[in-house]
Amino acid sequence: MTKLSLxxxxxxxxxxxxxxxxxxxxxxxxxxxxxxxxxYLLAMLIWGGGFLNPQQFFDIFNNNSYLIVISCGLTVVMxxxxxxxxxxxxIALVTMTCVVYLEDHTGSVLGSVLIALAMGLTVGVIQGxxxxxxxxxxxxxxxxxxxxxxxxxxxxSSAPRTITNTAFLALKDARIVIPGLGTYGKTGNFIPVRIExxxxxxxxxxxxxxxxxxxxxxxxxLYAVGGNSQSALMLGINVKKTKFFSYVLxxxxxxxxxxxxxxxxxxxxxxxxxxxxxxxxASSIIGxxxxxxxxxxxxxxxxxxxxxxxxxNIVVASGLREPYWQSITTGLMLxxxxxxxxxxxxxxxxxxxxx
Amino acid sequence: MANTLKKVSSSQLIIxxxxxxxxxxxxxxxxxxxxxVSVIQNNYGNWVLSGNVISILHGASxxxxxxxxxxxxTSATKGxxxxxxxxxxxxxxxxxxxxxxxxxTMQLILFGFLAACLVAVxxxxxxxxxxxxxxxxxxxxxxxxxxxxxxxxYWINGGxxxxxxxxxLNNIGxxxxxxxxxxxxxxVIAFGILVALILRFTNLGLYTQAVGINESAARLxxxxxxxxxxxAFVILxxxxxxxxxxxxxRIGLINHETILIDIEMDxxxxxxxxxxxxxxxxxxxxxxxxxxxxxxxxTITLYAMKVSSTAVKAYKAIxxxxxxxxxxxxxxxxxxxxxxxxxxxxxxITETN
Numbered sequence: 089m090t091k092l093s094l095x096x097x098x099x100x101x102x103x104x105x106x107x108x109x110x111x112x113x114x115x116x117x118x119x120x121x122x123x124x125x126x127x128y129l130l131a132m133l134i135w136g137g138g139f140l141n142p143q144q145f146f147d148i149f150n151n152n153s154y155l156i157v158i159s160c161g162l163t164v165v166m167x168x169x170x171x172x173x174x175x176x177x178x179i180a181l182v183t184m185t186c187v188v189y190l191e192d193h194t195g196s197v198l199g200s201v202l203i204a205l206a207m208g209l210t211v212g213v214i215q216g217x218x219x220x221x222x223x224x225x226x227x228x229x230x231x232x233x234x235x236x237x238x239x240x241x242x243x244x245s246s247a248p249r250t251i252t253n254t255a256f257l258a259l260k261d262a263r264i265v266i267p268g269l270g271t272y273g274k275t276g277n278f279i280p281v282r283i284e285x286x287x288x289x290x291x292x293x294x295x296x297x298x299x300x301x302x303x304x305x306x307x308x309x310l311y312a313v314g315g316n317s318q319s320a321l322m323l324g325i326n327v328k329k330t331k332f333f334s335y336v337l338x339x340x341x342x343x344x345x346x347x348x349x350x351x352x353x354x355x356x357x358x359x360x361x362x363x364x365x366x367x368x369x370a371s372s373i374i375g376x377x378x379x380x381x382x383x384x385x386x387x388x389x390x391x392x393x394x395x396x397x398x399x400x401n402i403v404v405a406s407g408l409r410e411p412y413w414q415s416i417t418t419g420l421m422l423x424x425x426x427x428x429x430x431x432x433x434x435x436x437x438x439x440x441x442x443x
Numbered sequence: 444m445a446n447t448l449k450k451v452s453s454s455q456l457i458i459x460x461x462x463x464x465x466x467x468x469x470x471x472x473x474x475x476x477x478x479x480v481s482v483i484q485n486n487y488g489n490w491v492l493s494g495n496v497i498s499i500l501h502g503a504s505x506x507x508x509x510x511x512x513x514x515x516x517t518s519a520t521k522g523x524x525x526x527x528x529x530x531x532x533x534x535x536x537x538x539x540x541x542x543x544x545x546x547x548t549m550q551l552i553l554f555g556f557l558a559a560c561l562v563a564v565x566x567x568x569x570x571x572x573x574x575x576x577x578x579x580x581x582x583x584x585x586x587x588x589x590x591x592x593x594x595x596x597y598w599i600n601g602g603x604x605x606x607x608x609x610x611x612l613n614n615i616g617x618x619x620x621x622x623x624x625x626x627x628x629x630x631v632i633a634f635g636i637l638v639a640l641i642l643r644f645t646n647l648g649l650y651t652q653a654v655g656i657n658e659s660a661a662r663l664x665x666x667x668x669x670x671x672x673x674x675a676f677v678i679l680x681x682x683x684x685x686x687x688x689x690x691x692x693r694i695g696l697i698n699h700e701t702i703l704i705d706i707e708m709d710x711x712x713x714x715x716x717x718x719x720x721x722x723x724x725x726x727x728x729x730x731x732x733x734x735x736x737x738x739x740x741x742t743i744t745l746y747a748m749k750v751s752s753t754a755v756k757a758y759k760a761i762x763x764x765x766x767x768x769x770x771x772x773x774x775x776x777x778x779x780x781x782x783x784x785x786x787x788x789x790x791x792i793t794e795t796n
Contacts (some may be wrong), residue, residue, distance in 0.1 A: 218764070222771045222785050225721045227523070227582075229767070231708055232760040239757025246753065312488075358753065370586065412594030419591025423573075426584065430577040 106305040112436065116376025116429060117388045119416065124395045131398065136407040142269045142281050145230050146399045150283060153290035154179065154349040155364060159389040160297045161341035166372055168334040169202045169381025170219065170226040171312040175342040175368060179361035181237040182346030184244045187356030190253045197255050204347040205340065211237070220331035234365070241358045243362030248357040251350075262352050264288065269413015278389070286348035293341065297386045310334060314381025370418065371396055378433075395421070455718040457732040458770045462716060466740045477747060482623065487613070492623045503739035504542040504627035505531070505686035505703060510713035510731040511638055512675075512682035517714050518677040520574050521723030522581030524567075527683050528706045529592020532699050534563040535687030536599040539607055539697045543600075543602075547609035556688050563687070564680035566592070567659055571676030575669045589707075596699035606696040616692030627689050634685065638728065642775070648726075650674060655723035709738050716766055 132139045139145075149156075158175045167174045183203050189195040189203055211233060218229045249256065262284040292357035299309035309330045312320040317327050349361060373379070374395055375388030396418060403417050470477045473558055480494035509527050516524050541555035566588060573584035615626055622629075640647040653661040654668045662668050686706075691697055715721055716737055717730030741762055745755045 180604075180643065190611060211621060222768060222773045224767050224771045225715065227711065228715050229764065231712065232764040234760075235756040235763070236760035239754050239760065240784075242751065242753035243757060246751070256598075366586065366590065370590070373586075379583050411595050416591045419587045422590065423587045425657040426573065426579055426587070427577060428572075430579050 091196075096193050096278060111387075112378075112383045112433065113376065113385050114294075115432065115436075116383065117385050117391075119428065119432075120374060120388050120391045120395065120425075124391045124398065127395065131402050131405070133395050135402070138401070138405065141271055142438070143271065144401070146266070146281050146283050146287075148394060148401075149287045149290070152393055152397055153284065153286040154352065154361070155367060155371065156290040156390055157293055157341050157345035157348060158364065159368045159375070159393055160293055160386045161334040161338035161345070161367045162365075163340045163372045163375070163377050163384050163386050163389045164297060164301070164310065164341075165226075165334050166369075166377045166379055166439070167314045167381060167384045168310045168331055169317070169379075170331060170334060171369070171379065172215070172226065172230045172233075172338045172342075173369075174215065174230040174237055175338070175345070175366045176361045176363060177234040177237030177241070178208065178211060178339070178342040179346040179349050179364060180241045180358060181244070182343055183350045183353075183360050184241045184356035185251070186347070186350055187249045187251055188245055190251055190256055195253075197253070198258060200256070200350075201347060204343045204350075206343070207344065208339045208341070208343020209336065210339070210343070212336040215339065216289055216332040216335030218336060220328045226335075238358070241360075245356065246358070248355060248356045257354065259285070260351050284352060286351050286396065288328070289344065289348060293344065294386050294390050301386065306330065306333065311382055316382070344433035367393075367396065371424055373422065373429075376429070378429070451717055455727045456730050456733070458718040458766070459716055459730045459737060461769075462737050462766050463733055463740070466559070466737060466744065473744075474747070477744070478782075485618065487618070488618070489618050489620050490623055491618050495747060497625065497628075499736060499740045499743050500628050502743065503736050505629045505690055506709055506713060506735040506739060507631050507732050508682045508686050508689075509633060509710040510717070510735040511635070511704065511728055512679040513710040513714050513724050514717070514719055514728055515651055516581065516679050517674045517711075517721060518723055518726040519651045519672050520581045521655060522574075523707075523711045523714075523721065524570060524581050524585040524676075524679060525707045526570060526585035526588035526592055527673070527679065527686075528703045529588050529596070529708055530566055530683035531687035531690065531703045531706065532562050532593050532596040533599065533687070534559040534684040534696045535691045535702055536699060537562045537578055537598040538688045539605055539686075539692050540599055542607045542609075542612075543605050547607070547611055549611060552611060552615070556684065559688055560681050560684040563684040564677050567676045567680030567683065568673065571673045571679075572788040575672040578738040588662075590742060593699050596697075596702075596763060600697065600699075604696050604698040607691070608695055612692045612695065616689065616695070623735070627693065630685070630689065635732065642728070647674070652725050703740075710735075710739060712763060713738055718770070 104309055105301040128139070128145075158179070161175060164174060186204055189199055190197075195203075215229050215233050216227075218224050232374045242397065249262075264285065264287075266281045266283060270278055271300075272278055301310065308318070309325050312323065312325055313327050313330045320330075321327050346361075353360070368389075371390045371392030372384065373392070375385070375390070375392030377384030377388060399417050399421055400414050403413050449507055477495050480492055483493045485491050499761055509531070512524065513527065516522075523544055525690035531662055538555045538559040541558050542551060545551055570581070570585045570588055573579045573587075574581050576692070577584075614620070615630075617625060620625055650661070650666050650671050653666055654671045658668050661671075687704060712736035713722070714731050717727060718734070719726045719730055738759070742755055745758050746752070750758060
């Protein structure tokens with residue numbers, strides 16, 4: 089499997105030299121990024137208004153930084169040919185626990201961060217152990233994880249709670265100003281673009297995981313195990329250990345995502361992040377990750393989240409305000425990308441180009 | 444004797460039967476009156492059976508029907524359809540749409556059900572096409588309908604949560620006057636017998652398993668794999684229509700957000716608890732149906748223990764994980780080794796004596 093950077097793969101893709109293999113990961117990633125850029129440019133041209141406002145663009149990050157983080161976790165698990173649907177439930181459980189800890193036990197911010205990380209890690213370790221060492225189907229284990237997390241959330245507190253801890257609120261209201269970007273208000277004053285601290289964390293995680301997948305032994309093992317676990321085993325890769333750590337990583341990331349979610353909303357609610365696992369899976373698929381494993385990239389998942397949310401914005405901008413239109417367009421978009429990937433892979437398979 | 448014991452213990456049904464046994468024993472120890480069945484007079488003046496056992500059988504009707512379809516899809520496509528809840532919502536909406544505003548007669552109900560079947564089959568075939576023609580994993584393919592299905596159901600009835608009321612619908616959803624057993628149970632029994640007969644007298648079961656075990660081998664043997672997979676999805680559509688219609692009859696209205704919510708997860712669980720591999724191939728329908736009743740029995744048991752309805756999920760998850768851990772190949776191998784060790788020790792002791 090030759091992995092090429094985007095810079096190398098684009099010209100090769102366009103020139104179509106015979107016998108030159110572009111990895112499926114790069115190809116699908118390129119398609120996702122291009123389609124996102126085209127979509128956003130079209131939205132800017134047709135609807136203008138909000139799409140020309142940089143703050144609206146960065147609001148996508150502000151509102152969905154938690155989704156980016158769990159998409160990264162899911163991408164890692166999906167590259168290793170697994171699935172984790174407990175992440176949404178975990179966000180609800182961790183946020184609720186942190187809120188109760190901060191409010192009822194007058195906890196510190198650092199303590200709540202540690203709780204979030206520890207809970208994510210624990211669930212990741214348990215699920216990873218059950219899946220890789222006891223060989224239970226990942227779907228069933230993480231479904232159990234999801235049920236457990238959702239049920240526990242209502243046991244921790246059945247009523248929605250809001251945080252009043254001053255130290256936490258100071259952190260929650262912290263904003264980072266991006267210099268040079270912004271719009272002029274009606275009175276002529278310059279309003280700079282503001283982003284939440286969670287966005288920085290999310291970007292750091294995307295870069296870290298991307299680097300990990302590309303340059304570390306664990307990252308390459310993930311692709312090998314997901315592509316063909318039998319041959320990975322024969323190459324001397326510890327398949328069980330690799331799978332185990334992919335779930336541990338995903339669990340840890342769901343803990344981090346939960347804290348980012350808490351920083352964004354500042355409230356604990358049993359319905360927090362409902363169906364976000366499905367959105368994260370959808371983002372990963374749009375980003376070019378295959379559920380069959382071995383193909384995918386976290387950069388793609390980042391663009392998957394962006395595409396998904398841009399479509400929502402476009403739907404609202406085009407006047408279809410009923411909430412069901414968003415779900416229907418999401419479904420259509422998924423359908424488009426799934427079909428596109430399937431056709432591309434089929435053509436490549438017929439031409440004999442491997443993954 | 445030893446032979447039959449071996450046959451029983453290696454059977455696929457051992458896991459669901461053992462789980463069912465555990466649930467029953469647990470309830471016997473906890474409270475024997477859990478199993479009491481009494482005859483009471485309901486609001487309509489009928490003498491009907493009542494009790495926890497009846498409510499388990501009654502409540503699991505939709506799940507049992509969907510578990511049958513899920514087993515076939517799992518077997519043929521090596522994956523699961525996660526859109527059955529959304530499909531049932533669509534079917535239920537079509538059912539309500541045809542009944543709403545008309546005088547409800549038996550013919551109209553039948554017509555509404557057929558319309559619901561048709562629409563559900565069309566939507567199921569959409570997923571089926573993606574799976575069989577484009578070789579997309581079923582879970583991914585059904586993700587499309589999973590996200591868009593309930594909004595479509597909402598759109599069919601133009602918003603709101605329309606209600607339909609008629610004594611005829613009550614007959615289907617709860618009790619037929621003069622018969623003390625809830626009608627959904629009878630419907631499930633009839634449907635179960637029908638499916639069992641189809642599997643017994645046609646090659647559907649054999650072909651489905653052949654496609655699931657090795658698709659290319661099945662194709663080389665002259666089985667039309669694409670057709671078999673599509674057929675599994677057609678059955679899924681019909682089952683979703685049955686489940687949706689029963690649910691509408693039972694509660695008399697349709698709410699696209701809450702009707703049979705999370706049932707896809709329960710249906711997949713039922714398949715897994717039933718001892719069927721989620722990676723396709725061989726299947727036992729009886730196992731899945733027992734699995735469905737185990738899930739409902741668990742829920743009712745937890746309700747009887749005064750666990751709040753939202754917290755039930757957490758306990759259910761623990762029990763289910765425990766069941767699959769016990770059923771996992773690694774743990775079973777471990778137990779087998781343990782058993783052999785003990786037996787060997789026993790034989791060596793007798794030899795030295």
